[in-house]
Amino acid sequence: MTRPYSADLRERALARSDAGETDRSIAEALQIAPSCLSKWRKLRRETGALKPGKMNGHxxxxxxxxxxxxxxERIQAAPFTTRQLTAELVARGIKTDRRAVWTFLHAEGLSxxxxxxxxxxDRPDVARKRHRWKAHQDGIDPRRLVFIDETWIKTNMAPLRGWGPRGQRLPAKVPxxxxxxxxxxxxxxxxxVEAPCVIDGPINGMLFTAYVEQFLAPTLAPGDIVILDNLGSHKGKAARAAVRARGAHLIFxxxxxxxxxxxxxxxxxxxxxxxxxEERDHDATWRRVGQLxxxxSPAECANYLRNSGYASV
Structure with missing residues (x-):
C-alpha cells in the first residue's frame, strides 16, 4: 500500500508555494505531482493542518x-426475509444490500x-418419462400452453420458517x-392467470369437472394444450370432453x-x-386471494414458464 507523503515534505512544498514558486517547479524539485500542491492547500484551508487523512484500512x-x-429489535418483533429487511433499511435512509443483511444475520447466530x-x-420409469418430456417441452409454442393446478389454502396459515437463535424453537401461534x-x-x-376459482373444501373429480366446464373451457381456443398433474381427480371423461369440445388438447x-x-x-x-x-376468516381469505x-404481471407469468424449461415468446 502506498504511504502518504510526510508532513515535513508537505510543509516544505507549501512554504515554497507561499513564497511565489510555481506548482510545476515545486513538483519537479520534490518529485511529486503538481496536483498535490492544490490538494494540500485545500486541506490546510479546511482543517488548518497538513496531517494526511486515513488511507483505506479496515x-x-x-x-x-x-x-x-x-x-x-426488528428481527425479534416479527417474521422477515433478507429482501424485506433490506427494503426496510433503505426506507430508513440506510444504504445497504442483501449481502450485508445476510452477513449480519449469520453473525448474530441465525440460520x-x-x-x-x-x-x-430417481425411479427409472419416472426418470424415463421426465427425460422424454424435457426433450420436447421447449419446442412448443408457449402461447398455446395452459397449465392447471390446484392447491389448498386454510384459515390457520402462518409463515413456515423464520430466523431465530440456533438451538431454540421459533414458535408461531395458529388456531x-x-x-x-x-x-x-x-x-x-x-x-x-385465467379462470381462477376458490372452492370450499378439498377438490374431487366431480368438482374438477365442474371447474373445467364452467370456468376453464370458456377461456380455451382451438389448438390450446391444457397440461396438468397426473391425478385421478383430473381424469374424468367429462372434463376431457369439455376441453376437446373447444378444439383444445389435454395432456398429463x-x-x-x-x-x-x-x-x-x-x-x-x-x-x-x-x-x-395470516387471514383467519373465510370471506377475508377469499378476498385476499383475489387481491394477490x-x-x-405478464412478465412474471412468462418467467414461470421459462424457469420450468418451456420456450418464451
Missing amino acids: KGRTLSGEIAQWLH FKKTIVPAEQ HGHCQTLTFIAALRHDR LPPYSPDLNPIEQLSAKVKHWMRRA LDIV
Whole structure:
C-alpha cells in the first residue's frame, strides 16, 4: 500500500508555494505531482493542518451501532426475509444490500432452512418419462400452453420458517381447534392467470369437472394444450370432453414432476402470500386471494414458464 507523503515534505512544498514558486517547479524539485500542491492547500484551508487523512484500512460494518440495535429489535418483533429487511433499511435512509443483511444475520447466530423434492424422480420409469418430456417441452409454442393446478389454502396459515437463535424453537401461534380448508385452482398462460376459482373444501373429480366446464373451457381456443398433474381427480371423461369440445388438447405431466408445471411456482407464491397475510376468516381469505392475483404481471407469468424449461415468446 502506498504511504502518504510526510508532513515535513508537505510543509516544505507549501512554504515554497507561499513564497511565489510555481506548482510545476515545486513538483519537479520534490518529485511529486503538481496536483498535490492544490490538494494540500485545500486541506490546510479546511482543517488548518497538513496531517494526511486515513488511507483505506479496515472498513467497519455498515450495520452497526444504532442500526444494529434497530435490527435486533426488528428481527425479534416479527417474521422477515433478507429482501424485506433490506427494503426496510433503505426506507430508513440506510444504504445497504442483501449481502450485508445476510452477513449480519449469520453473525448474530441465525440460520435459514431448506426445501425438498420428490425422491421418486430417481425411479427409472419416472426418470424415463421426465427425460422424454424435457426433450420436447421447449419446442412448443408457449402461447398455446395452459397449465392447471390446484392447491389448498386454510384459515390457520402462518409463515413456515423464520430466523431465530440456533438451538431454540421459533414458535408461531395458529388456531388448531377450528379452521376451514379451501382449494384454489387456476390456469396459467404465458402472459396471464385465467379462470381462477376458490372452492370450499378439498377438490374431487366431480368438482374438477365442474371447474373445467364452467370456468376453464370458456377461456380455451382451438389448438390450446391444457397440461396438468397426473391425478385421478383430473381424469374424468367429462372434463376431457369439455376441453376437446373447444378444439383444445389435454395432456398429463409425468408423475412426481411438479417442477415441470410452471403454475406450481404461482401456487407456492400464493400460499406464501397467504401465510404472510395470516387471514383467519373465510370471506377475508377469499378476498385476499383475489387481491394477490391482481398483482401477477405478464412478465412474471412468462418467467414461470421459462424457469420450468418451456420456450418464451
